[in-house]
Amino acid sequence: MTTLDEDLRRSAATAPGKEALVAGEQRLTFAELDSAASALAVRLRARGVARGDRVAILLPNGIEAAIAIYGTLRVGAAFVPLNPTIKADKLAYVLADCEATAVITDDALAPCAEEARVQAPSVRHVLAGHEHHPALRSQDDTRAGRSTSWGPPISVDLAAIVYTSGSTGRPKGVTLTHANMAFAAGSIVAYLEMTADDRVLCVVPLSFDYGLYQLLMCVRTGATLILERGFAFTGRVLELLVRERITGLPGVPTVFQVLTSAGANGGDPAHDLPHLRFLTNTAAALVPATIDALRAAFPQTKLYSMYGLTECKRVSYLPPEQLDVRPESVGIPIPGTEVWIEDDAGNRLPPGEVGELVVRGAHVMQGYWNDPAATVERLRPGRWSWERVLATGDLFRQDEEGFLYFVGRRDDILKSRGEKVAPREVEAVLHAAEGVRMAAVVGAPDRLLGQAIVAYVVTDDEASLTPAQLRRHCQQHLEDYMVPARIELRDQLPTTPNGKVDRRALAEQATATAAR
Numbered sequence: 001m002t003t004l005d006e007d008l009r010r011s012a013a014t015a016p017g018k019e020a021l022v023a024g025e026q027r028l029t030f031a032e033l034d035s036a037a038s039a040l041a042v043r044l045r046a047r048g049v050a051r052g053d054r055v056a057i058l059l060p061n062g063i064e065a066a067i068a069i070y071g072t073l074r075v076g077a078a079f080v081p082l083n084p085t086i087k088a089d090k091l092a093y094v095l096a097d098c099e100a101t102a103v104i105t106d107d108a109l110a111p112c113a114e115e116a117r118v119q120a121p122s123v124r125h126v127l128a129g130h131e132h133h134p135a136l137r138s139q140d141d142t143r144a145g146r147s148t149s150w151g152p153p154i155s156v157d158l159a160a161i162v163y164t165s166g167s168t169g170r171p172k173g174v175t176l177t178h179a180n181m182a183f184a185a186g187s188i189v190a191y192l193e194m195t196a197d198d199r200v201l202c203v204v205p206l207s208f209d210y211g212l213y214q215l216l217m218c219v220r221t222g223a224t225l226i227l228e229r230g231f232a233f234t235g236r237v238l239e240l241l242v243r244e245r246i247t248g249l250p251g252v253p254t255v256f257q258v259l260t261s262a263g264a265n266g267g268d269p270a271h272d273l274p275h276l277r278f279l280t281n282t283a284a285a286l287v288p289a290t291i292d293a294l295r296a297a298f299p300q301t302k303l304y305s306m307y308g309l310t311e312c313k314r315v316s317y318l319p320p321e322q323l324d325v326r327p328e329s330v331g332i333p334i335p336g337t338e339v340w341i342e343d344d345a346g347n348r349l350p351p352g353e354v355g356e357l358v359v360r361g362a363h364v365m366q367g368y369w370n371d372p373a374a375t376v377e378r379l380r381p382g383r384w385s386w387e388r389v390l391a392t393g394d395l396f397r398q399d400e401e402g403f404l405y406f407v408g409r410r411d412d413i414l415k416s417r418g419e420k421v422a423p424r425e426v427e428a429v430l431h432a433a434e435g436v437r438m439a440a441v442v443g444a445p446d447r448l449l450g451q452a453i454v455a456y457v458v459t460d461d462e463a464s465l466t467p468a469q470l471r472r473h474c475q476q477h478l479e480d481y482m483v484p485a486r487i488e489l490r491d492q493l494p495t496t497p498n499g500k501v502d503r504r505a506l507a508e509q510a511t512a513t514a515a516r
Helices: 004-014 030-046 063-074 088-098 110-117 139-147 178-192 209-221 234-243 253-261 288-297 372-378 423-431 467-477 503-515
Strands: 019-023 026-029 054-058 078-082 102-105 125-128 158-164 172-177 199-202 224-227 248-251 278-281 302-307 316-318 338-342 355-360 379-381 388-398 404-409 414-416 419-421 436-446 450-459 486-489
Touching: 004 030, 004 063, 004 178, 004 209, 019 030, 019 063, 026 030, 026 063, 030 063, 054 063, 054 088, 063 078, 063 209, 063 224, 078 088, 088 110, 088 172, 102 110, 110 125, 158 178, 158 209, 172 178, 178 209, 199 209, 199 234, 209 224, 209 248, 248 253, 253 278, 253 288, 253 436, 288 302, 338 388, 372 379, 372 388, 404 423, 414 436, 414 450, 419 423, 423 436, 423 450, 423 467, 436 503, 450 467, 450 503, 467 486
Parallel strands: 019 224, 054 078, 054 102, 078 158, 102 125, 199 224, 199 248, 248 278, 278 302, 450 486
Antiparallel strands: 019 026, 158 172, 302 316, 338 355, 355 388, 379 388, 388 404, 414 419, 436 450
């Protein structure tokens, strides 16, 4: 089993002059990335960072963030990727929780890091700007990086702690070893059939595990990663797709909706984007209308619908040829893994029955950092005495051929009139209404209903739908207790920094409205 650091060393040795990273006007070869990682490892070591320590990385998408990740790994430490929009109080909590030794950031974010550091006594250094910039590495640094004596990481060493939102409001740190992450990256590479010829455009943040794995997979295969700081300018992204001869574009539903609503680049995508080989989607399912629009815009491109969670990275993917057969499925288990559905008593359920999805594989996390209670809840005894399997907390069903269908997150299931309601089922009906572009369903406290079903809907610009029309549409396709008690039309829905619909914010709005 290789380590993430070995992946970089191998790609640098195999194709030293090949482009590894592109970010704006910056371009770095694999040899340069390898050299810069070694130089940073020396600097970290000189500041007392040791094997097994944790180093927080607070940087936007860019070459510096990639160097920070691999420099941290090379010194034998674990990296903690953090969204650059994080606020000081939450940053302080994360730094104190993981007992970070150092923070790597830039000049703009350094004040936030310094403010948070006051409440995190373990942090000895904040490295900002010039202290980790690749242009300032020296030959002495590089030679020192190759002759260090502290020993390389091994596959069972901690590689990263990735923080994810917790049900209590406090983020939980998912602990992942080199073996966990290398296996997940290799499995995804296998079904996407990635090669060194691929050029992947990443518009999702590296602090989001979906974005992070684009870096890990490209380094593993010797492919080129083009990093962009977000998706604010559709024209800029379309320009990059053409100019950089992009072969792969990972996105989330909001990204693809913006892309398709822009009408691609006004020409024939098959002619203008002949290199685009695959699109991938995760975080939330694509609605049929978006799938149709993507396939119309990019007819020569394979579309992979996927499902995963931070605790194991990826669970399943839908082979592109199955889109017409099973458009609502999230597919089959990724290579080298096993999944099944359980009831509340832990019994395996037959096809068609709804229960909790359980995942078995080398990508399953080691546990939550500093949270043994949550770890026991998620990691359950497996087939062997030393093995743990992941109880996802997500409700699924599986068909006779083994294809998976997401029903809802256990925590998201609503209770209205004493009946269980899966928001996804109501959203699917709303999305089927002509003119609906986006829909999100949440619950609001209600004295009579327990929870009232509230739907927030974004329609196409030319649509003239009203809440009353949408409610009648729901009444025609849903049981009475599932019909939204209130439907609100919005110009847009709030999103998290990772591009997902911010359901927590919508639930808070629905609750506030109900309290008036």
